Amino acid sequence: MKDAATRSADGGAHGRGRDRGWFTPTQPPDGAGAPAPDGHSRPQEGSPPPGQGAAEAARPAARPGKWVAVRSVKPPAPAGPSPAPAPPPAAPPSPPPEQQRPPGHQWPPEQQPLAEHQPLAEHQRPAEHQRPAEHQRPAEPPPDQRFRPAPAPAPAAGAAESPDTHAVRSTLAELEPVADKATSYFYALLFIRNPDLRALFPVAMDTQRDRLFKALLTAARHADDAATLTAYLSRLGRGHRKYGTRPEHYPAVGECLLAALARYAPATWNEATEAAWVRTYTAISQIMIDAAAEDEEQSPAWWQAEIVRHELRTPDIAVVTVRPDQPYPFLAGQYTTLETPWWPRVWRHYSFSAAPRPDGLLSFHVKAVPAGWVSGALVHRARPGDVLRLGPPAGSMIVDHSTDNGLLCLGGGTGIAPIKALVEDVAEHGRCRPVEVFYGARHTGDLYDIDTMLQLQRAHNWLSVRPVVSDGPTRGLSGELPAIVRQYGPWPAYDAYLSGPPGMIRSGVDALVGIGIPSHRIRHDEIGGLMAASPG
Numbered sequence: 099m100k101d102a103a104t105r106s107a108d109g110g111a112h113g114r115g116r117d118r119g120w121f122t123p124t125q126p127p128d129g130a131g132a133p134a135p136d137g138h139s140r141p142q143e144g145s146p147p148p149g150q151g152a153a154e155a156a157r158p159a160a161r162p163g164k165w166v167a168v169r170s171v172k173p174p175a176p177a178g179p180s181p182a183p184a185p186p187p188a189a190p191p192s193p194p195p196e197q198q199r200p201p202g203h204q205w206p207p208e209q210q211p212l213a214e215h216q217p218l219a220e221h222q223r224p225a226e227h228q229r230p231a232e233h234q235r236p237a238e239p240p241p242d243q244r245f246r247p248a249p250a251p252a253p254a255a256g257a258a259e260s261p262d263t264h265a266v267r268s269t270l271a272e273l274e275p276v277a278d279k280a281t282s283y284f285y286a287l288l289f290i291r292n293p294d295l296r297a298l299f300p301v302a303m304d305t306q307r308d309r310l311f312k313a314l315l316t317a318a319r320h321a322d323d324a325a326t327l328t329a330y331l332s333r334l335g336r337g338h339r340k341y342g343t344r345p346e347h348y349p350a351v352g353e354c355l356l357a358a359l360a361r362y363a364p365a366t367w368n369e370a371t372e373a374a375w376v377r378t379y380t381a382i383s384q385i386m387i388d389a390a391a392e393d394e395e396q397s398p399a400w401w402q403a404e405i406v407r408h409e410l411r412t413p414d415i416a417v418v419t420v421r422p423d424q425p426y427p428f429l430a431g432q433y434t435t436l437e438t439p440w441w442p443r444v445w446r447h448y449s450f451s452a453a454p455r456p457d458g459l460l461s462f463h464v465k466a467v468p469a470g471w472v473s474g475a476l477v478h479r480a481r482p483g484d485v486l487r488l489g490p491p492a493g494s495m496i497v498d499h500s501t502d503n504g505l506l507c508l509g510g511g512t513g514i515a516p517i518k519a520l521v522e523d524v525a526e527h528g529r530c531r532p533v534e535v536f537y538g539a540r541h542t543g544d545l546y547d548i549d550t551m552l553q554l555q556r557a558h559n560w561l562s563v564r565p566v567v568s569d570g571p572t573r574g575l576s577g578e579l580p581a582i583v584r585q586y587g588p589w590p591a592y593d594a595y596l597s598g599p600p601g602m603i604r605s606g607v608d609a610l611v612g613i614g615i616p617s618h619r620i621r622h623d624e625i626g627g628l629m630a631a632s633p634g
């Protein structure tokens with residue numbers, strides 16, 4: 099890695115002067131440029147001499163003991179932007195998209211920031227087939243639906259948008275029509291300038307290849323919402339430990355981010371905008387670095403876990419039980435990320451399907467989805483003795499034990515997994531709070547965990563379990579979960595928990611709010627969501 103970050107406290111851990119502590123130059127002192135996108139070394143386009151960049155002029159004071167980020171990037175000269183970087187080496191076909199958990203309802207799918215960065219991808223055919231000036235046509239229709247920055251949130255009543263946030267959002271608005279090209283350019287540049295970073299990412303990249311870039315942009319967009327942003331970025335920073343992300347990687351990422359913005363948002367890019375982005379990115383990366391450093395003192399970056407039981411419940415659904423190599427603390431209702439030996443560095447999210455157990459075993463419900471290589475491997479290939487890797491636990495869909503409120507639970511498909519864990523958690527706490535579970539499936543045969551749930555119902559008189567079938571014949575309740583729940587109630591003293599497909603979460607939340615449950619008492623999976631329902 100060329101662009102090691104510095105520790106401002108010691109005047110630069112890598113020999114750079116104290117005055118450059120926050121701002122990491124990429125140019126070697128002799129003035130030779132960083133490798134150009136074509137692989138040759140040449141002077142960095144438009145980068146200001148040390149001490150003259152707008153961003154540098156605007157930089158905040160160095161924070162003692164903190165790792166620091168990025169250098170200044172100027173937009174390419176309008177007359178002749180540099181050729182786009184060549185694509186990195188070809189990689190095997192990408193694993194198709196796969197989702198085992200839904201996003202928070204506040205974020206439509208195309209707006210979700212990354213929950214955990216799935217390191218970038220392969221591909222990056224940045225500007226392949228792209229004429230040099232193409233990126234300067236903001237009027238072009240969006241080339242791809244995969245990347246669409248979320249609309250800027252309206253500032254809270256009475257809260258003015260800060261100048262930095264205004265500048266950042268202006269860039270993002272200009273970037274939107276060419277966001278996919280900017281994403282490609284960003285990753286290509288990142289890997290070409292920093293080949294060693296490529297090893298942190300999966301060999302094959304799927305459609306989530308833009309996750310890191312998108313997360314950075316999303317975080318920047320929400321820079322005014324300090325509390326939400328800090329929670330989100332801290333989790334992101336902790337989650338990045340398992341990829342081998344180190345503080346010195348952040349400046350490299352920041353440089354490429356700024357280069358992509360400068361290139362693909364030329365109309366709004368100027369010194370003031372650049373300075374705003376430098377400050378914003380520095381704040382973002384600092385939160386992530388700090389969270390990772392703090393986490394490092396308490397927790398491993400990942401756990402090894404041996405499969406000890408593998409039960410095929412339907413042709414497509416398995417319950418996989420693992421034994422972690424060291425204690426794995428978590429709360430019922432949380433989820434983790436999981437990597438299989440067959441798809442290195444490809445991590446997928448799964449909820450714990452049981453509350454913490456004295457024997458330390460962890461269970462997951464996995465459904466093999468048509469294009470899901472990880473879930474397919476877990477269902478059809480994994481066997482006892484195979485070793486997986488687990489990331490840290492995350493998620494706030496947990497039971498509030500400070501109240502006697504009842505729990506109204508909607509579990510759709512394999513979304514029943516964390517609901518079962520919540521029920522066990524209530525049972526273990528010994529308080530007889532009413533718990534009403536609506537367990538939805540498309541067909542009766544898809545209710546793969548109904549026996550367990552009915553067994554729990556028999557054991558606990560405060561628990562009621564109602565299977566609901568939406569698409570096939572049934573002797574029980576028929577219809578979609580939200581519509582069915584609306585027929586019951588009222589639920590004046592209940593907290594609601596929803597887990598299942600994104601569409602079910604969205605319509606479920608709408609239905610519950612519609613029947614009078616205040617949104618602060620509604621919890622649901624928060625994967626991908628900055629603004630997931632906050633704990634009641």
Ligand SMILES: NC(=O)C1=CN([C@@H]2O[C@H](COP(=O)(O)OP(=O)(O)OC[C@H]3O[C@@H](n4cnc5c(N)ncnc54)[C@H](O)[C@@H]3O)[C@@H](O)[C@H]2O)C=CC1
Binds near residue numbers: 465510538540602
């Ligand atoms: N495996 C795990 O640990 C967890 C998985 N999940 C998520 O749960 C989902 C489970 O998928 P499947 O089992 O295939 O479920 P599915 O697609 O078969 O649907 C399950 C239930 O949700 C209802 N539903 C689906 N879309 C709906 C919509 N738009 N509006 C209202 N109701 C809707 C269906 O009618 C059915 O009752 C996946 O999206 C997965 O990511 C969520 C939490 C944990």
